[in-house]
Amino acid sequence: MNAAFSTHELGKRYGSQWALRDCTLEIPRGSVTALVGPNGAGKTTLLRLAVGLSRPSAGSVRVLGLDPHADAAEALPRVGFLAQEHPLYGGFTVAEMLRVGRKLNPAWDDEAARARIAELDLPLKKKVRSLSGGQRAQVALTLTLAKRPALLLLDEPVASLDPLARREFMQSVLEAVAERELTVVLSSHILADLERVCDHLVILAVGRTQLVGPIEEIVASHRLLTGPRDDAGEVARMHDVVRESHAERQTTLLVRANGHVYDARWTVHELDLEEIVLAYLGQDAARRREAVAS
């Protein structure tokens, strides 16, 4: 089992509503994966299933080869999870929060935790409640990292942070990846900087996986084609059309190309990651509009 995190036809239902459905993916060890999708796409649900906070309604989930629920005692020490709201005990001091980590984690690295807190200039005696959002996020991250996990799951870790705190936070995460064998999965609806930080991508929309793979491959395989109107049929036979739009005389296609596009009638443009992601999310929005209309 070489995947750090894998799911097979994973589904989660709350009442009659599926929050996640048919999710199959495999995330290799040592990678930094972005989990991208609009709000309500099931990102949080997927991460919660991975850390065992939720139980699957369908399919299966494995982290580091373990079932997060059945093998909780074995899996929990090796998986770090940071919830979006960075829950901490507000009335505790930073030092007390570290003590919580020490008491609840057998593999706790107290030295590293203290070094990080000192490096970040966080006051040990201050109450968590009186820290800034960025500082709280850093304390929560310190707690998660000092546990020495092999898999780190971050749910919208920077959504509530200002740009500087965001940068510092991601720096900390990436430094941890550089220091030791660590797989990171982070969900985000902020697309900027993803390419810098991540090497794998999972696009989730309407509770399903739309695209999974190494970012480099994704960027290399997606192309924007412009050409004469109504010639899309042939291209569609060869390549997967993600988005199609028509002007009076021109058709623009965003395709996932299976090999080279040889057709001379089409002009081929390269795309950056953000455009590709937006195309998939737009596809999702269109599908949802159709669903409402029908």
Next chain:
Amino acid sequence: MIWLSWRLQRTETLVVLGVLALLTAWLVPTGLNMWDAYQHNSLGACIVHQALRCDSAIGLFRARFGGISNLASWFNLLPGLIGVLLAAPLVSDLENGTYRLAWTQSITRRRWLLGKLGLPVVAALLAAGGLIALFSWWRTPIAHLDGRLDTGVFDTTGTVMLGYTLFALGLALALGAVWRRTAASLIVGFVAYFAARIMVDFKLRDHLVAAVHATWRGRPPASFNNAKVLNFFATLHGHRVISGGGFTGGGVKFQAPNLNKALFHAVYQPESHFWPLQLTETALFTGVALLLIAFAAWRILRTD
């Protein structure tokens, strides 16, 4: 886990200790006064010998301490307050989402829950034990006069307070597990506790252990002394001449000069039923409390 549970429950525990300290500060001087008066007038001997001269002494004692004794029935609220208060740390963990922090450390939910439930249960039992010790000492003179089955005495001595405190804790925990709102769960839990207590005190308690049915002529049976009377009447030649209920005070002689030939009928809980009644009621409250705590645990464990 124990350190964390303790740290999260520190404030509540200190509040409980504060309440106990305040209570001690009030109970010790008044209790000493009461014991002093009791011994000064040799009321103990009076009660044993049922001497007539005692009536006035007992009357004086009652006049002096009746007010305090009645005031003390408010102490029935204390186990409820302590119980719901000790439920607060767990419920606020659920309300603030910090349980997710604990659940994603290296310990399993079960271990977490064991600490989060075990500590308040232990604290509740210790606090209830403290209350029982205080009240038992303080109430003894009154218990001698009125019998231990008197509601005010019964509720604060023996073992029932253990059950009451656990029951209030269980109520607030169960509500909190469903609601996840600390203030609402504590308030509603306390109101429900109070309602249940009134129900049991006035309706259920007398039937927890089978009452004694007795019929006599002349002197009442020894067990009628200090009994809690549920029904009482006298018949003379088949006609009902007296009816009523209530307590038979130990110091007051039962006198019915004109009813020498009357037949007395009584349904009552004799004082010898004190422990059976105490234990049954304790078991009842503790049992319901355990069910409530088990429900809360089940509900919390299947959260997702």
Next chain:
Amino acid sequence: MALIAFHLDSRSGVPTYLQLVQQVRHAVQLGILQPGDQLPTVKEVVTSLAINPNTVLKAYGVLESDGIAEGRRGQGTFVKTSAPAPLGDDFGKLRRSLRQWFAQARAAGLDEQAIEALLSEQHSSARRVA
């Protein structure tokens, strides 16, 4: 302290790892980095740029397979002793001919934008062939 500092141009469209590779190549070619010099450690690059460590590893991997750098176990990545010698004469020649070309372009009436368009078009088509 690292010998050189990387910087990223997020609007260039050039993949991050290639930007790192190019910057090391430039530094070697311009003589800023000498054979035996240590490249910034992965941690240093990650700390300064907040980029994925795997990207840095990939860039260093490319430099190694190109024979420009070599990894020493447990020490880091170093400029290889056999790195291509800095362009001396060739460099000057190319520079002169480029300057000439710019003069010709202006004489032909091309403005800045036209020159840039022409350059980037030729650059990208040359890259594709390579």
